Every structure is written in C-alpha cells, then in structure tokens.
Amino acid sequence: MHPREHVLIVGGGIAGLALAAALDPGRFRVTLVEERPERAGAGTVLALWRGAMADLDRLGMGERVRAASVPCDHGTIRDTSGQVLVRHRTPQLWFAPRPEIVAALESALPPGVTRFTREVTDPRALAAEVGADLVVGADGVRSVCRQSAFPGTAPVATDWIVLRGHLPGPRPEGPTEWWGPGGLFGITPGPRGAAWFCAVGTGRADGLQAPPLEEALALATGRFGDWDPLLQRVLAQVGGEADVQRILLAPPLRRSAADGLVLVGDAAHGMAPNLGRGANEAIRDAVTLARMLHRHGAKGAPRAFHRRRHATTQVLRAASSVALRTATTTRLARVRDHVLRAAPGQAPPTG
Ligand SMILES: Cc1cc2nc3c(=O)[nH]c(=O)nc-3n(C[C@H](O)[C@H](O)[C@H](O)COP(=O)(O)OP(=O)(O)OC[C@H]3O[C@@H](n4cnc5c(N)ncnc54)[C@H](O)[C@@H]3O)c2cc1C
Structure with missing residues (x-):
C-alpha cells in the first residue's frame, strides 16, 4: 500500500x-484552490469534440453532459452579406452549456477533496504550507503558476x-x-435556444482588460x-447581459512541466477561440495527467x-491564431472566399 501523495490544484x-x-482518492489527497468560485456557473455554450466527450x-x-447538449455534424460559413460561402461537415460535436459541464464535474468530485477560496500569489509557498508533492497550475491564461515557474511568460494581449x-x-x-474583414460573428445552438458570439478587431492591444460592455x-x-442585417438585430437585443473579454x-x-509543477488547460496553452x-x-x-499520476506518481508524472x-x-x-487571421484578414478574403466557394462536395451557396 503506497502512502497517499498530495496534489495541490490551483x-x-x-x-x-x-x-x-479524475484522481483516485485512494491514491491522492487533493487540495483545490479557487479565487472566484462564484464564476463557476458563468458562460454560454462550448463546442465539445469526440475526444473530450470520451x-x-x-x-x-x-x-x-450529452443530455444537456445539442449534437451536430455540420456548420455554415457566410460572408459579410450573409451569402453562404460553404456548408461543411464537421466531425461529431456537441454544443454544451458551460454551466452544465462545470456542474457535472463538480458532482463528480470525491468528497475528500479539500477546497478553499483564495487568490494564490506564490504557488510553491502554498505547496509548502499545505505539504503538497505536486502543484498543478490550472489557473487559466493569466496563470500565476506559469509565470512563477517560467519567468517571462506573461499573457499576450491581442487587439x-x-x-x-x-x-x-x-x-x-x-x-x-x-467571416469578414476585422470581424467574425457566430450563432450556435444554446441552452436558451441559441447563443451568439462575435470577435471584433479593435486595432489596439492596450492592456489585458476588455473595454466596458457599452x-x-x-x-x-x-x-x-453593414454586414448581414440579422447581426444588427441580434446585437440590438443584447441589453446588459453579454459577456466581454x-x-x-x-x-x-x-515546456509545460517543471520539477514539482505542471500546467494544464489555458495556463499551458490559452488560445484564440476560433x-x-x-x-x-x-x-x-486533466484526464491524461490523472492517468500519468496514477501510473508514475507525483515525481514521474510531469x-x-x-x-x-x-x-x-x-x-x-x-493554429487557432492562424484560424482567427484567416477568417478576418482583408488581404486573404478574396482567395479564402474563392477556395471556400469551390470546396468540393458542398451544398451550393444559397444565401
Ligand atoms: C468566446 C470564447 C468561446 C470559446 N469557445 C470554446 C469552444 O467552443 N470549445 C472549447 O473547447 N473551448 C472554447 N473556449 C475556450 C474555453 O473557454 C477555455 O479554453 C477553457 O474554459 C479553459 O479552462 P481552464 O480551466 O484551463 O481555465 P479557466 O476557465 O480560465 O479557469 C481558471 C480558473 O482559475 C482561477 N484562478 C486564476 N488565477 C488564480 C489564482 N491566482 N488563484 C486561485 N485561482 C485562480 C480562475 O478564477 C478560474 O476559475 C472559448 C473561449 C472563448 C473566450
């Protein structure tokens, strides 16, 4: 019987x-620290692909999660006027409400997980304080864990x-x-019928904060x-409820692992959403790291x-950044639209 190792998740x-x-409570003691638990249920809808669903x-x-999601295997890309550029098949994916994914994961936590609410500023000091064998930085794109283990890795602000x-x-x-110059608009299935999102190029990468909603x-x-009039109608119904980032x-x-510390999720690879x-x-x-921990223990897993x-x-x-540029760069637009319209096996553009 191995002594239980202790994993600190930030x-x-x-x-x-x-x-x-995912961690077996018989093998690992887990401490989970979150600075803003009230944000857990936030968000609209996320596309989940087959691997993550497995x-x-x-x-x-x-x-x-499947029961709360809308399955889908195709998508449509339109130009700024609303004309169909391509209707394409996608691998099977599910549009899942983010709050439901979070609630499902919460319900799967073993009762022995120790949780507390705190902003972690020095992950190694906290690990020493709680006696953890491994720190896992799951603290998002602004990760303090990443910046403390790998200096010079501040998040990169885009415009x-x-x-x-x-x-x-x-x-x-x-x-x-x-898709069009300087912007991208999307409508997907969502928990209240549909969900919308849009990305807007502002021309200024001034700081990490987003401007106020207004x-x-x-x-x-x-x-x-001056794009498809439908988009104006969507924006007109927004009120004060939209999220801006x-x-x-x-x-x-x-590297995303150092001695005694591993980065997962956006902390390791925060990417454009495209x-x-x-x-x-x-x-x-998360599931791979758990498997490695079960197999190799806290020392070998990173x-x-x-x-x-x-x-x-x-x-x-x-690749996500390339996808963002491909969708929204004026210089690429003509070539891109031509290639999409000519894509084999697609339904004809109908608008
Ligand atoms: C518009 C948009 C659309 C997207 N669509 C999709 C999609 O369709 N499909 C998809 O797969 N992904 C999508 N994503 C990306 C997805 O939302 C993120 O990749 C994912 O939520 C990252 O999860 P995470 O747990 O790594 O990080 P986060 O969700 O950022 O969680 C990090 C947690 O750490 C906490 N934290 C941070 N710092 C500290 C600290 N110092 N001390 C204590 N706690 C701390 C935070 O409060 C937060 O709860 C989209 C993103 C955006 C912006």
Missing part, C-alpha cells in the same frame, strides 16, 4: 475540476475582443459563422453595421505528461 475551472474528479465518459459524466450571450428563440440545427457593444455595432493568449512555451478547442484540451490534459500533451497543444494554440 484553479477550479474546467481543467482543475476535471483533474480533481474523457467525460471516463469520468462518468458523458451521459449527463481582439469577444462578446457573447444568449439568444432566446428557435434553436438552430448547427453553427453559422459570418463601449464593446458600440464597437461591435459599428463593425457589423479581450482575447488573451498564453505565450509559446518550450478552433473551439480550449476547453476540450483542458479536459484532455515529464510523462509533457511527452504526451505538450506538442499537440502548442500546435493547436498556434
């Missing part, structure tokens, strides 16, 4: 909760902001995105003012985890 978002849920199945949560919210009304069968809405209304990226990392992969990779990281996850997630991080 951050109780999707990555931190999934790891705490990991949720491994945690016993797949059926619950893009994202607004998102719910859209009551009929549930669309699949996601639609409108200012962000004015920017979006200006940007999408600046798109922040994790810097490229050579591929819809951030939360998926957070779940995959290196084994790095070998399995680091390269893939760094590539996705870079």
Whole structure:
C-alpha cells in the first residue's frame, strides 16, 4: 500500500475540476484552490469534440453532459452579406452549456477533496504550507503558476475582443459563422435556444482588460453595421447581459512541466477561440495527467505528461491564431472566399 501523495490544484475551472474528479482518492489527497468560485456557473455554450466527450465518459459524466447538449455534424460559413460561402461537415460535436459541464464535474468530485477560496500569489509557498508533492497550475491564461515557474511568460494581449450571450428563440440545427474583414460573428445552438458570439478587431492591444460592455457593444455595432442585417438585430437585443473579454493568449512555451509543477488547460496553452478547442484540451490534459499520476506518481508524472500533451497543444494554440487571421484578414478574403466557394462536395451557396 503506497502512502497517499498530495496534489495541490490551483484553479477550479474546467481543467482543475476535471483533474480533481479524475484522481483516485485512494491514491491522492487533493487540495483545490479557487479565487472566484462564484464564476463557476458563468458562460454560454462550448463546442465539445469526440475526444473530450470520451474523457467525460471516463469520468462518468458523458451521459449527463450529452443530455444537456445539442449534437451536430455540420456548420455554415457566410460572408459579410450573409451569402453562404460553404456548408461543411464537421466531425461529431456537441454544443454544451458551460454551466452544465462545470456542474457535472463538480458532482463528480470525491468528497475528500479539500477546497478553499483564495487568490494564490506564490504557488510553491502554498505547496509548502499545505505539504503538497505536486502543484498543478490550472489557473487559466493569466496563470500565476506559469509565470512563477517560467519567468517571462506573461499573457499576450491581442487587439481582439469577444462578446457573447444568449439568444432566446428557435434553436438552430448547427453553427453559422459570418467571416469578414476585422470581424467574425457566430450563432450556435444554446441552452436558451441559441447563443451568439462575435470577435471584433479593435486595432489596439492596450492592456489585458476588455473595454466596458457599452463601449464593446458600440464597437461591435459599428463593425457589423453593414454586414448581414440579422447581426444588427441580434446585437440590438443584447441589453446588459453579454459577456466581454479581450482575447488573451498564453505565450509559446518550450515546456509545460517543471520539477514539482505542471500546467494544464489555458495556463499551458490559452488560445484564440476560433478552433473551439480550449476547453476540450483542458479536459484532455486533466484526464491524461490523472492517468500519468496514477501510473508514475507525483515525481514521474510531469515529464510523462509533457511527452504526451505538450506538442499537440502548442500546435493547436498556434493554429487557432492562424484560424482567427484567416477568417478576418482583408488581404486573404478574396482567395479564402474563392477556395471556400469551390470546396468540393458542398451544398451550393444559397444565401
Ligand atoms: C468566446 C470564447 C468561446 C470559446 N469557445 C470554446 C469552444 O467552443 N470549445 C472549447 O473547447 N473551448 C472554447 N473556449 C475556450 C474555453 O473557454 C477555455 O479554453 C477553457 O474554459 C479553459 O479552462 P481552464 O480551466 O484551463 O481555465 P479557466 O476557465 O480560465 O479557469 C481558471 C480558473 O482559475 C482561477 N484562478 C486564476 N488565477 C488564480 C489564482 N491566482 N488563484 C486561485 N485561482 C485562480 C480562475 O478564477 C478560474 O476559475 C472559448 C473561449 C472563448 C473566450
């Protein structure tokens, strides 16, 4: 019988909760520290791909999340006027309400997990204080764990902001995105019928904060003012409920694990939202790290985890930025639209 090792998880978002849920309480004592637990139920909808759903199945949560989600295997991309550029098949994915994913993970936590509310400023000092054998930085794109283990890795501010919210009304069968210079608009199935989001290039990467909602809405209304009139109607119904964020990226990392510390989720690879992969990779990281911990213990797991996850997630991080630029760069627009319209096997553009 091994003595139980102690894992300190900093951050109780999707990555931190999934790891705490995946660790065998017979093998590991777990302390989970979250600075703002009231944010747990926030957010609209996330696209989950097959791999992450299989990991949720491994945690016993797949059926619950599937039951609250809208499955989908196709999407539509339109140009600024609303003309269809392409209708494309996607691998099977599910549009899952973020609050439901979080609630499912919360319900899977073993009763022995110690939780407290605190802003962690020095992860190694806290590990010494609680007697942890391993610190897991699951503290998002602004990660204090990343910056303390790998100096010079402050989050990278982009000149893009994202607004998102719910859209009551009929549930669309699949996601639609409108692509054009300096902007991207999306409508997906959502818990209240539909959910909308838009990314707006502001031309200024001034600081890590997003502008206040009113200012962000004015920017979006200006940007999408001469696009498909449907988008103006969506923005007009927003009220005070939308969420605004600046798109922040994790810097490229050579390593996401050091002695006694591992980064998972956005802390390791915070990316532009364009591929819809951030939360998926957070779940995959958590389940893989748990497996490595069960196999190698707290000492061997960081290196084994790095070998399995680091390269893939760094590539996705870079590819997401390319996807954002491809959708929204004026110079690429003509070539891109031509290629999309000519894509084989697609339904004809109907508008
Ligand atoms: C507009 C938009 C759309 C998206 N769509 C998708 C999608 O369709 N599919 C998808 O897979 N992903 C999507 N994502 C990305 C996804 O939301 C994130 O990748 C995912 O939520 C990251 O989870 P995380 O647990 O790593 O980080 P976070 O959710 O950021 O959680 C980190 C937690 O750590 C806590 N914390 C931070 N610092 C400290 C500290 N010092 N002390 C204590 N606690 C701390 C925070 O309060 C937070 O709860 C989207 C993102 C955006 C912005």
